[in-house]
Amino acid sequence: MTTHVTRFAPSPTGRLHLGNARTALFSWLLARGSGGRFVLRVEDTDRERCDEAHVQAQLEDLRWLGIDWDEGPDVGGPHGPYRQTERGEQYRVDYNRLLASGLAYPCFCSDDELAAERRAQRLAGRPPRYSGRCARLALDEVERRLAAGEAAALRFRVPTGVEITFDDAVRGAQRFLSDDIGDFVIRRRDGGPAFFFGNAVDDADMAISLVVRGEDHLANTPRQLLLQQALERPEPGYAHISLIVGEDGSPLSKRHGSFSLHDLREAGFLPLAVANYLARLGHACERHDLLDLPTLAQHFQLDRLSRSPARHDEAQLLHWQRLAVAAADWPALWAWMGPAVHRLVPDSDAEAFVAAVRENLLLPQDGLAWAQTVYSDPLPIDSATRDALTVEAGDFFLHALRALAVHGTDFAALAKQTGQEAEVRGKALYRPLRLALTGREHGPDMGALLPLITVERARRRLEAWASAR
Numbered sequence: 001m002t003t004h005v006t007r008f009a010p011s012p013t014g015r016l017h018l019g020n021a022r023t024a025l026f027s028w029l030l031a032r033g034s035g036g037r038f039v040l041r042v043e044d045t046d047r048e049r050c051d052e053a054h055v056q057a058q059l060e061d062l063r064w065l066g067i068d069w070d071e072g073p074d075v076g077g078p079h080g081p082y083r084q085t086e087r088g089e090q091y092r093v094d095y096n097r098l099l100a101s102g103l104a105y106p107c108f109c110s111d112d113e114l115a116a117e118r119r120a121q122r123l124a125g126r127p128p129r130y131s132g133r134c135a136r137l138a139l140d141e142v143e144r145r146l147a148a149g150e151a152a153a154l155r156f157r158v159p160t161g162v163e164i165t166f167d168d169a170v171r172g173a174q175r176f177l178s179d180d181i182g183d184f185v186i187r188r189r190d191g192g193p194a195f196f197f198g199n200a201v202d203d204a205d206m207a208i209s210l211v212v213r214g215e216d217h218l219a220n221t222p223r224q225l226l227l228q229q230a231l232e233r234p235e236p237g238y239a240h241i242s243l244i245v246g247e248d249g250s251p252l253s254k255r256h257g258s259f260s261l262h263d264l265r266e267a268g269f270l271p272l273a274v275a276n277y278l279a280r281l282g283h284a285c286e287r288h289d290l291l292d293l294p295t296l297a298q299h300f301q302l303d304r305l306s307r308s309p310a311r312h313d314e315a316q317l318l319h320w321q322r323l324a325v326a327a328a329d330w331p332a333l334w335a336w337m338g339p340a341v342h343r344l345v346p347d348s349d350a351e352a353f354v355a356a357v358r359e360n361l362l363l364p365q366d367g368l369a370w371a372q373t374v375y376s377d378p379l380p381i382d383s384a385t386r387d388a389l390t391v392e393a394g395d396f397f398l399h400a401l402r403a404l405a406v407h408g409t410d411f412a413a414l415a416k417q418t419g420q421e422a423e424v425r426g427k428a429l430y431r432p433l434r435l436a437l438t439g440r441e442h443g444p445d446m447g448a449l450l451p452l453i454t455v456e457r458a459r460r461r462l463e464a465w466a467s468a469r
Contacts, residue, residue: 005209006031007039008062008069009199011046012054015260016061018252018312019214019244022278026241026300027212028067029279033297039206040072042083043199045192061261065271066293071206079206084198091193094201094231095154095186103230104186106142106152107134129182130155154187156197156227164222169210169239170305176222184223200224204233215240239302242282245309252312268363269317270336273324277317282310290323318362325361330354337367344371349452356448373438374452379461381439389435389465396422396432397466404458409451436465 006027010020031038040062044050059074071077081087098104107130109117118128135157146152162178186197193201203211203224218240228235244252252259264274272290279285279296284304291299325333333354334342341364345353357370372380381389396418403417419429434446437458443449450458 001034004030004034004036005039005207006036006212007041007203007206007208009041009043009202010058011043012051012058013046013049014054015262016058017260018278021061021065021261022244022281023212023214023241024062024067025065025275025278029297029300030210030212030302032294033300037070039077039079039208040069040082041202041206042073045084045198047190047192057262064265065261065275084193084202087202090205091198091201098156098230103157104154105135105157106146107155107185108145108150108152109134127180130184132183135183151189153185153189155183156186158183158226164225166221166225166238169237169302171215171218171240171307174218174221178226181223186227196220196223197227200227201231201233203236204228204231208236210237210239212239212241214243216243239305241305242308242310244281244312246312249309268336268365269321270324270328273317273321276320276324282306290320290327321362325358333358333361337364341367341371344375352448353452356444356452360444370444373440374449377457377460378464379439385435385439389432396424397436397462400433401459401462401466404455404462408455409458411446411450436461
């Protein structure tokens, strides 16, 4: 088995959306499943949009999902620093190497000039590509303009007539022509590293063996390979995974529902449910049951990654949530339900309450609804339930009250006596009992629920309907 050294390199400009979270999880699974190493790097050179609060939020989201890292900004490691804003000296050494070898040159073109150039190329039916005007400047003019303090970006001089090939672990053999690329920026006018440069240099310096990222980065790869070759750095392998789309096939966005880990967490989804969902999103796992993360890693394989778009499916996410809720122990579910439930349910009832309602839970709000059903006094009844119970009212509930006085919270015995006295059975017996005691037609086993409702609350609820004529 190949040992993979993978990385996740988010830009801290906001919360992690599902696409980034899946990339991080895939990278982590490949590293852990192969006994390799997983590196977290923060690409924080966008000074206007990056924020330390976003860094911490993203780390929190990853930890919540169950992802840890062997090297990173908060744990250190032998290949640091792990924030790009702290790697300026490493970048300067490589800029100077490329300048000295004639593989890079200053570019004085303004944003307006570059935009006008791109517009002219599009109008002429040509793909937008830097014309190379600054590549032809005389050395003395370059030195004069730099000495005068004129701001300049730094561009990589792309060789002409070169074929760039690589074998992508997901998409197979790839072929690009250097003549289609054009000289690209490696250092911005503000002195910060451009994405292509920082990404390529950091992957090499951190000994990353496999870069997992979205297919929208596929066209970036030849630029990064050119840089790694020019700097005589090792080239990682690449695996460009399919993008996540909505159920309608369009790019995933807010209109498709929850789209970030933070959103899912706030909604009450369990991390194990989200991990199992994401691990199957574009990956044909041979196991179809709920797996913990180490087991998921054992069954995660590169050759099972699909090239087709990964379709976000809310029903599948809810499926994994049901399995995760069913697998969780009661203290975990109790904590997950949250303070609103804890205020209603006595501590002495906590374990019994979780056991009674767990099969009817999907999100914490369901726990709150059942806590209100059990412990509210009087029981909230909607108009439809009121109408249904009015039909059943009268002697039926007098029989139920007599049975309650004899059998207490033994629901099976209560129902048996009520049915015998009222001469009803089946739905005609159990439906009105459940409606009167819970206000719902369906729900947890009444044998587990009635002891939590207690004899006193049950009596008040039955008496309310015994007198409704």
